[in-house]
Amino acid sequence: MSNTLGAHMEAELYSQPEMWRKVTELDNSCLPTNGERVVVIGCGTSWFMAMAYAAMREAAGQGLTDAFTATEVPMDREYDVAIVITRSGTTSEIIDYLTKVKGTVRTIALLGAQDTPVAELADDVVNLEFADEQSVVQTRFATTALSFLRGSVHGKQAVLDAADQAAEVLQTEPEAELINAEQYSFLGLGWVYGVAIEAGLKMRESCQAWTESYQSMEYRHGPIAIAAPGRITWQLGTSPEGLAEQVKATGARYEDVDRDPLAQLVRVHQVALLTARARGLNPDEPRNLTRSVILK
Incomplete structure (x- = not known):
């Protein structure tokens, strides 16, 4: 490909196998343990990655896992862990949710940009800055975040096999x-x-x-x-x-x-x-x- 339209998107989508392999080397011990009640939250693309992980985790018998866009999380439902997925770390709805639940539920942020309000609010931060993007349209950050989560369910070899494919x-x-x-x-x-x-x-x-x-x-x-x-x-x-x-x-x-x-x-x-x-x-x-x- 040589057309300059979407030059950033092109570079970023072609880097995905490398990004997925890289997350298999990250420490995932902060992720929920079997049996914990989990909610996974995102907006737009991140919400769809949350949906995929939630279905994946429940199907594996690891425990109840809900996925919501940030404004639709039922605040009267009890969870052990809340995971937020956000590339920018500045999305208003995510910040509002983390502010509301601060100190009441353990929160984990899968985060691109690090020096952001989400990084300050979350209890644990998974640093995915290496997968951040310049293109407005997300490709590699989303799939890298899901690959990180997937490794805790399907195993890291499944992530590596997907990267090879x-x-x-x-x-x-x-x-x-x-x-x-x-x-x-x-x-x-x-x-x-x-x-x-x-x-x-x-x-x-x-x-x-x-x-x-x-x-x-x-x-x-x-x-x-x-x-x-x-x-x-x-x-x-x-x-x-x-x-x-x-x-x-x-x-x-x-x-x-x-x-x-x-x-x-x-x-x-x-x-x-x-x-x-x-x-x-x-x-x-x-x-x-x-x-x-x-x-x-």
């Missing part, structure tokens, strides 16, 4: 049919549903694409009506039996590759960047967005 993905460019399609639907099962929502958000932010995201088994309960020639239904992770055939019958492309869901997300990042360039858009400075939402 992502590196393989990045050796080639996406097929032309995937770029600048009319519409994209992203699907996922279990924890991968959070990744599917994030995939849709990346396409919307980067290139103003028409995207939707669903749990895979729900897609046939109405949303498949949107499938048609020139559109993409993109399964991340395991595909439900029979779904591929039903989508292909509509004339839409069914994208379903046997690789780790986070490595598949890296392919989506490539498609988002190339589609933005095809449309003359700069994903480093997407329309109506800023690096952090700071409310007055």
Whole structure:
């Protein structure tokens, strides 16, 4: 790739395998122990990573784990640990939540920028400054944060395997049919549903694409009506039996590759960047967005 539009996004998305390998070397002893009641909080992309980790942790039998965007956390529900995910450390809603619960629940921040209000408020800080970004559109910080959390559930080898697959993905460019399609639907099962929502958000932010995201088994309960020639239904992770055939019958492309869901997300990042360039858009400075939402 040589187009200067999205130059920061390009460099950052291509660095993801290195970032994921790096988090396997970090101390994760601050993370919740088995049986602790946990809430994971984020806004936007960070919320979707929170959703993925929450589903992952519960499925592994490690304990009740809820995920909320910061303004929707039920303040009357008791938790042992609260984890916040924030690249900037300045998001107003995250700061408000940490201020409210200070001293009542142990808080952990997965944080990009370190000299920030969130760093001062959290009890424990996981320093992910090495994965911070210049592009407004997040790629590597989000996947690095999830990879750090994932290592405590699936094991560090799963993270390393995903990094190897992502590196393989990045050796080639996406097929032309995937770029600048009319519409994209992203699907996922279990924890991968959070990744599917994030995939849709990346396409919307980067290139103003028409995207939707669903749990895979729900897609046939109405949303498949949107499938048609020139559109993409993109399964991340395991595909439900029979779904591929039903989508292909509509004339839409069914994208379903046997690789780790986070490595598949890296392919989506490539498609988002190339589609933005095809449309003359700069994903480093997407329309109506800023690096952090700071409310007055």
